Amino acid sequence: MLKIGIINGPNLNMLGKRDQKIYGNLTLEEMNHKIESFAKKEDIELTIKQSNLEGEIIESIQQFSSQVDGLIINPAAYTHYSYAIADALRDCPIPIIEVHLSNIFSREDFRGKSVTAPACIGQIAGFGYQSYILAICALQDLLKKKAKKN
Template sequence: MTRLVDVINGPNLNLLGQREPEIYGSTTLADIEADCRSVGGGLGLDVRFRQSNAEGELIDWVHQARTSAAGIIINPGAYSHTSIALLDALNACTIPVLEVHITNIHKRESFRHHSYVSQRAEGVIAGFGPEGYRFAVMRLATLLTASHP
């Protein structure tokens, strides 16, 4: 069994550390990637970390993960609230999917309260800042171990 985990990040997450630091903090996406790789490595996981502002590219990566990865951690950004196509791609996967949001989307603008991706995800981690990614990697390791001891 592969121990590869895809961490897929959506639009504007490349600007973490610069974009609205009062909301998203000063941690960069590169910092989050390094943390995911460190935590994942300690749990026997290989982490493939990606970011795109293009919905189609995110969908292509989900399609690729279907056959190459053991699980997906996804922060779809604003596509959480708009992309039925991304939900459809995730629904075509049989591997575990965890959704991550840096902020608590339920404390923000009302249009952010609904996530299409949540309909597919085994779990949603929101509002814990960048540490949410760490939690997701740890939870995915637990799910993978439980399904393939």
């Protein structure tokens, strides 16, 4: 069974209350349920964490690096300035995809720069909770191809 970890960064615990034009109307719990339902159908074991604290996010990355086959991260505002998270992602030996609910490139100028994305194999943004579903599909495909090579 494929194992994937998901890390959600700061303020994502406020989904459903935040600007719904940008982030949608789902709460974090509702979004997680949709993502978990998809993963279950695909026979994927999912572990989801959320933290508002940079150090906890780094610890989660380090823990997941030996516990899962692939990682999905939404660093939220840390995307734009957390070199510490970027370094932790670079040190992680598993494939990582950065996701965002909104299209960060269509928002304020400062949001168009990601210091964390270069440490990932790719970035998916702008599709709401489906950004996570697309990332799961991409990791699933990548890891299946990798397994066939070995």
